[in-house]
Amino acid sequence: MPEFRSEVRTRLASLKLAPTREAAIVEEMAQHLDDRFEELRAAGASPHEAYAAALDELDQGGLLAKGLRQTERQARFDPVPPGGPWHGGFLTHLGQDCRYAVRGLRLSPGFAVVAVLSLALGIGANTAIFQLLNAVRLRNLPVRNPGELFYLKVPNSHGRVGNFRASFPMFTNPIWEQIRDHQQAFSALAAWNSTSFNLATGGRSHIVRGMYVNGFLQCAGTGSGGGEVVLCRRRQEGLRITWSSDQLPVLAKPF
Amino acid sequence: MTMPMLDRELKKGSAELMILSLVEDRPRHGYEISKIIETRSGGTLRFNVASLYPLLYRLEQRGWIQGRWAEKAGQRRRRYYKLTARGRKVLSTQRTTWQSFVAAMSRITGMENA
Numbered sequence: 073m074p075e076f077r078s079e080v081r082t083r084l085a086s087l088k089l090a091p092t093r094e095a096a097i098v099e100e101m102a103q104h105l106d107d108r109f110e111e112l113r114a115a116g117a118s119p120h121e122a123y124a125a126a127l128d129e130l131d132q133g134g135l136l137a138k139g140l141r142q143t144e145r146q147a148r149f150d151p152v153p154p155g156g157p158w159h160g161g162f163l164t165h166l167g168q169d170c171r172y173a174v175r176g177l178r179l180s181p182g183f184a185v186v187a188v189l190s191l192a193l194g195i196g197a198n199t200a201i202f203q204l205l206n207a208v209r210l211r212n213l214p215v216r217n218p219g220e221l222f223y224l225k226v227p228n229s230h231g232r233v234g235n236f237r238a239s240f241p242m243f244t245n246p247i248w249e250q251i252r253d254h255q256q257a258f259s260a261l262a263a264w265n266s267t268s269f270n271l272a273t274g275g276r277s278h279i280v281r282g283m284y285v286n287g288f289l290q291c292a293g294t295g296s297g298g299g300e301v302v303l304c305r306r307r308q309e310g311l312r313i314t315w316s317s318d319q320l321p322v323l324a325k326p327f
Numbered sequence: 328m329t330m331p332m333l334d335r336e337l338k339k340g341s342a343e344l345m346i347l348s349l350v351e352d353r354p355r356h357g358y359e360i361s362k363i364i365e366t367r368s369g370g371t372l373r374f375n376v377a378s379l380y381p382l383l384y385r386l387e388q389r390g391w392i393q394g395r396w397a398e399k400a401g402q403r404r405r406r407y408y409k410l411t412a413r414g415r416k417v418l419s420t421q422r423t424t425w426q427s428f429v430a431a432m433s434r435i436t437g438m439e440n441a
Contacts, residue, residue, distance in 0.1 A: 096396075097380070
């Protein structure tokens with residue numbers, strides 16, 4: 073069977089039809105020519121004669137281009153048929169893509185609802201995960217030079233006094249004071265100790281978790297004198313811990 | 328109206344009437360329409376690919392027929408044309424006009440007595 077599609081397409085080229093419309097016309101007319109070719113062959117024509125006769129009918133008097141020019145509007149723009157070549161930049165076809173998407177969603181409202189809900193859930197979940205990750209890992213600590221903060225570990229605990237198997241190395245207070253006062257590598261050091269405090273002044277005890285801290289304000293670059301920072305929370309409540317100028321933490325009012 | 332123009336208009340009108348009539352009962356594809364016209368006219372009238380499809384597209388554009396790609400069992404995918412409600416009204420009007428025209432011509436030329 074000869075190929076008539078390219079013959080039809082060649083004859084339609086001058087009309088500059090929209091590619092999708094042109095593809096439909098080419099398909100339909102090529103089928104007609106296929107049938108005509110088979111008919112002529114069945115009547116006894118040779119393949120060459122049948123092919124030539126079919127093409128003669130296609131070219132008859134320029135009727136095809138003349139007739140189609142009256143009915144078919146020329147494409148104002150060049151939409152991309154499915155599987156066709158893609159020309160132009162992203163913005164060139166953005167409007168067409170949007171129209172195609174809206175038409176597709178309107179034709180399948182059930183699918184549209186599921187798609188929108190899936191997108192909403194996906195975006196919401198990703199936002200929540202990012203906020204958590206940002207708060208825990210990405211966002212800089214609210215100190216003057218967060219890039220200069222280091223976490224100290226004791227690689228060789230042999231012969232040293234303290235507990236170095238926990239998540240953070242633990243020293244006795246005298247050793248901590250020696251390290252703090254005699255180290256020369258850092259501008260300041262900070263240490264803490266988690267513990268419980270009884271806030272009750274009498275009667276039933278009111279235990280909250282809290283910390284003794286030392287050197288945090290110097291490390292944070294907020295000054296060397298007194299200060300205030302939130303250090304512990306208990307459900308929705310917490311405690312503000314205020315430093316006096318001698319660096320001793322004092323439990324202050326709840327907030 | 329000059330004779331060539333009258334001839335062209337008559338052919339044009341008759342072609343529309345033929346196609347609308349052929350898709351009245353059931354949808355047909357282009358090749359089928361052309362074969363029926365050729366067969367029923369005894370070979371006197373023939374539509375080829377270059378004359379048939381522009382006409383089909385024009386009728387479709389006017390909303391008189393509607394083409395749709397469909398695949399029937401054992402056949403390849405084809406575009407079938409069916410008559411629309413608007414096309415049915417046009418067909419009815421054109422039939423009446425043609426019957427009147429033919430009757431008038433017969434009376435004038437004496438063909439009905441021939």
